Amino acid sequence: MPSIPPLPSFRGQGRARTPLPRIPVPTARAVVDCAIYVDGKRLPGRFNHSDAMAEVGNRGNGFVWVGLHDPDEYQMADIAKTFDLHPLAVEDAVKAHQRPKLERYDDTLFLVLRTVTYVEHELHSISEIVETGDIMVFVGPNFAVTVRHGEHSGLAGVRKQLESHPEQLMFGPGSVLHAVADHVVDSYIEVALSVENDIEEMEEAVFTPRNTVSIETIYQLKREVVELRRAVNPLQVPLQLLGHKPDLPLPKEIRRYLRDVADHHITVSERITDFDESLSELVSAALAKIGVQQNTDMRKISAWVAIAAVPTMVAGIYGMNFTHMPALEAEWGFWVVLVITLGICVGLYVNFHRNNWL
Template sequence: MPSIPPLSSFRGQGRASTPRPRIPVPTARAIVDCAVYVDGHRLPGRFTHDEALAEARSRGGFVWIGLHDPDETQMADIASTFDLHPLAVDDAVKSHQRPKLERYDDTLFLVLRTVSYVPHEMDGVSEIVETGDIMVFTGTDFVVTVRHGEHSGLAGVRRELEDRPEQLCHGPYAVLHVVADHVVDSYIEVATRVENDIDEMEEQVFTPRNHVTIESIYQLKREVVELRRAVNPLAAPLQFLAHKPDLPVPKEIRRYLRDVADHHTAVAERISDFDESLSELVSAALAKISLQQNTDMRKISAWVAIAAVPTMVAGIYGMNFEHMPELKWTYGYGMVLLFIVTVCAGLFVTFRRNDWL
C-alpha cells in the first residue's frame, strides 16, 4: 500500500509561483482603419496591414494604418511589417511622450501631444485640460498613426483628406501635414475656451463684494501649465519639418507645414500670455483678500473699542471698596448707564464716519 505524502509537501501548491502568461490580443483589435491610396483615391475593400502594404507597393500607392492604444505585441507585429525602428516602437507603446521629431533612415517619427477642453466647475480640483498622444510614422509608402487617449480620434481627418484627392496625391507626407494641422487647430480651440475661463475669472476678481477663492485661480494656472507643456515643445519639430531641406518632404507639403508652424507659434504666445494674466490675477486676488481682512480687522477693533467702555465702567464699580464715590447717590445708577450709552454712541458715530463700521 503506497504511503500518503505528508501535508507539508502540498503547502504552496495552491498558488501559482509564476504569473499566468498573457493571452495575446490580435493586432486587428488595435487597428482602427487600414486603407490603401493610389493617385489620391482610396482603394475599395478591406486589407490586413500586410496585404495593404503589398497592394500599395504593387500599385505605386501608400498605406495609412491607424492604431489605438496598441500593446507591445501588437506594435511589434506592425513594426515587423513596416520595418520600424525598435526605439521608436518602444516610444509609440508608451503614452505621455514629449513632442519630438526623429529620423530613422527613410522613416520620420513625429510625436504630438493632443489636448481637449473638459467642462468643469471652479472648485480647485476639477480637470480642465485633458491630454493624449498621437505618434506618426511616415515612410516612402506608408503612414502609421498611433493614438493614445479617447479624445484624439482621426476618423474625421481621414474623411476630410479623402475628399481632397489632389492633396492625397502628395503621398504619406500629406497625411503627416493634415494630422499636425488637426492637432494645432485643437490647440487653438482649447486656448480660446481657456481664455474665456480666464476672462470670467478676471471679471469675478474685480467685481466689488464678490468672493473669489485663490484655489480657483491656481486651478486655472495649473491647467495652463499643463497646456503649455503639451504645446510649446512642438515648435522645434514643426520648424524642422518646414525648413529642413534634406528631409524627404515634398516642397508643396513643406509650404503647408510652414503655415501650421505659424499657427502653432501664435497659440504658444497666447498660452504664455495666459500664464502672465493668471499671475496678475493671483496678485490682485491676494490684494483683495488682504484689503478685506484689513476691513474686517477695523470693524472688529471698532466694536472692541465700543465694548471696552461698559466693560471698564463695570470693572471699576465692581471693585469691593467701601469708600467709593456715587455709591450712595440716588441717581448714580442711571447716570452711569447714560454715560455708557453716550460714550458708546459717540464712538459708533465716529467709527461710522471714518468707514470703520
Template sequence: MPPLPSLRWSSRRYNTRADKTEKEPANLVIDCGVYVEGRRLLDQCTYQQALDEVRKRGTGFVWLGLMEPSNELMTDVAIAFGLHELAVEDAVHAHQRPKLERYDDILFLVLRTVRYHEHELNSVAEIVDTGDIMVFLGADFVITVRHGDQTGLAGVRKVLEANPSQLQLGPASVLHAVADHVVDAYVDVTQEIEDDVAEMEEAVFTPANKIVIEAIYQLKREVVELRRAVKPLALPLQLLTHDQRLPLPKEIRRYMRDVTDHHTAVTEQIMDFDESLSALINAALAKVSVQQNTDMRKISAYAAMAAVPTMIAGIYGMNFDHMPELRWTYGYGGVIALMVLLCGLLYYTFHRNNWL
C-alpha cells in the same frame, strides 16, 4: 503636376469638437487603407495585405490607424513595416514629449492632443486633459497611433479621402493633415481658455465679489499643462518646415509653414494667459488682504466699544465700602447713560474714519 487646392482644409471644413466620438477600445486597428493616385482601394484588408498590395503595384501608400496598441500588436506592425524598436517603445507608452526623430528613411513625430472640459467659473475641476498621437512616416506608408480620445482622426481621414489631389502628394499629406488638425484643436482650446481668463478677470475686479483663489490656481495649473503640451512642438514643426534633409515634398513643406504660424500664435497666447493669471493671483491676494484688514478694523472697533462698558461695570462691581457716588439715588441710571454716551462717541468716531 497641376496646381493643387489649398491644403488648409482642416481648419474650418469641419468642427473639431463635432469630430468627437465614443472612445474606441484599446489595442485596436481603427482603420487600414491603400491609397493609389489619391483614391482608396481595398476597404477590407489587414495591414500586411495592404502593404503587399502597395509594394506589388510600386505606387501608392498605406495608412494604418491604431488606438492604444499593445506591445504585441505594435511589435507585429514594426516587423511588417520595418520600424525602429526605440520608436515602437515610445508608441506603446503614452505621455511622450512632442518630438521629431528620424530612423533612416522613416520619420517619427509625436504630438500631444488636448481637449477642453466645460466647467463652472469657480470650480476646481479638471479643465484640460491631454493625449498623444504618434505618426510613423515612410516612403510608402503612414501609421498613426492614438492614446486617449481627446482628438479623433476619423474626420481627418474622411476629408482627405474627399480630396484625392491632396492624397496624391503621398503619405506626407497625412502627416500634414494630422499636425494641422492637432494645432486647430490647440486654437479651439485656447479660445475657451481665453474666455475663462476674461471671466476670471471680471470676477476679481468686480467690487464686493467673492473670490475663490483656488479656482484661479486651478486655471493657472491647467494653462501650465496646456503650455507643456503645446510649446515643445515648435521645434519639430520648424524642422518639418525648413529642414531640407527630411524626406518631405516641397509642396507639403510649404503648407507646413501655415501650421507652424498657427502654432506660434497659440504658444504666444498661452504665455499671455500665464502672465495674466499670475497678475490675477496677485490682485486677488491683495483684494483678500484688503478685505481682511477691513474686517480686522471692524472687529477692533467693536472690541473697543465693548471695552468701555466692561471697564465701567468692572469698576463698580468691586466690593469696596467707600466709592464715589456709591449710594447716589441716580447712580445706576447715570452709569448706564455714561456707557451709552461713550459707546456712541466711539461709534461716531469709527464710522467717520470708515472703520465701521
C-alpha cells in the same frame, strides 16, 4: 502491516506559481482603419496591413495609411515587422505621455504630438479643465502609420477630409503627416480660446466688488494652463524642422504647408504664455483682495472691542466695592453713570462709522 509513507507537504507552494503567459491580442483589434491610396484616391475593398503593403509593392504606386488606437507591444511588433519600423520608435509608440519630438530613421520619419481637449466645467469648481493624449505618426516612402492614445484624439474626420481632397493625397504619405499636425494645432487653438474665456470670467469675478473668489480655483486654472503649455510648446521645434529642413524625405509643397502650421503653433504658444502671466497677476490681485478684506474685518472687530471696553471699564471700577465712591449712595447715581456710559459708546460708534470702521 507495512507503514504508509506520509504525504508530501504543499504548504506555501501556492505563492510560487508561475504566471500564466499572456495571450496576444490580434493586431486587427487595434486597427481603426487601413486603406490604400493611389493617385490621391482610396482603393475600394478592405485590407489588413500586411495585404495592403503587399498590394502597394505589387503596384509600385500609392501608399498605405494604417490607423491604430492604443496598441500593445505585441500588436506594434506586428506592425513594425510589416513596415520595418525602428525598435526605439516602436517602444515610444506603445508608451503614452511622450514629449513632442521628431526623429528620423533612414527614410522613415517619426513624429510625436500631444493632443489636448477642453473639459466643460463650472467656473468656481476645482476640477480637470484640460485632458491630454498622444498621436504618433510614422511616415515612410509608401506608408503612413498613425498611433493614438486617448479617447478624444480620433482621426476619422481627418481621413475623411483628406479623402475629399485627392489633390492633397497625391503628395503621398507626407500629406497625412501635414493633415494630422494641422488637426492637432487647430485643436490647440480651440482649447486656447475656451481657456481664455475662463480667464476673462475669472478676472471679472476677482475685480467685482464684494465678490469672493476661492484662491484654489485660480490655482487650479493655473495648473491646467501649465499642463497645456507643456503639451503645446515643445512641438515648436519639430514643426520648424519639418518646414525648414530640406533634406527630410517630404515633398516641397508639404513643407510649405507645414510652415503655415508652425506659424499657427507659434501664435498659440504665445497666447498660452500670456495666460500664465495673466493668472499670476490674478493670484496676486486675489491675495491682495483677501488682505484688504481681512484688514476691514480687523478694523470692525477693533471698533466693537473699543466700544465694549467702556462699559467694561465702568463696571470694573464700580465693582471694586469701595465705600467712598462718587454717587455711590445717591438715588440718581446709577442712572447718571449709565447715561454717561451709553453716551460715550454712542459717540465712539458715530466716530468709527464716520471713519468707515463700522
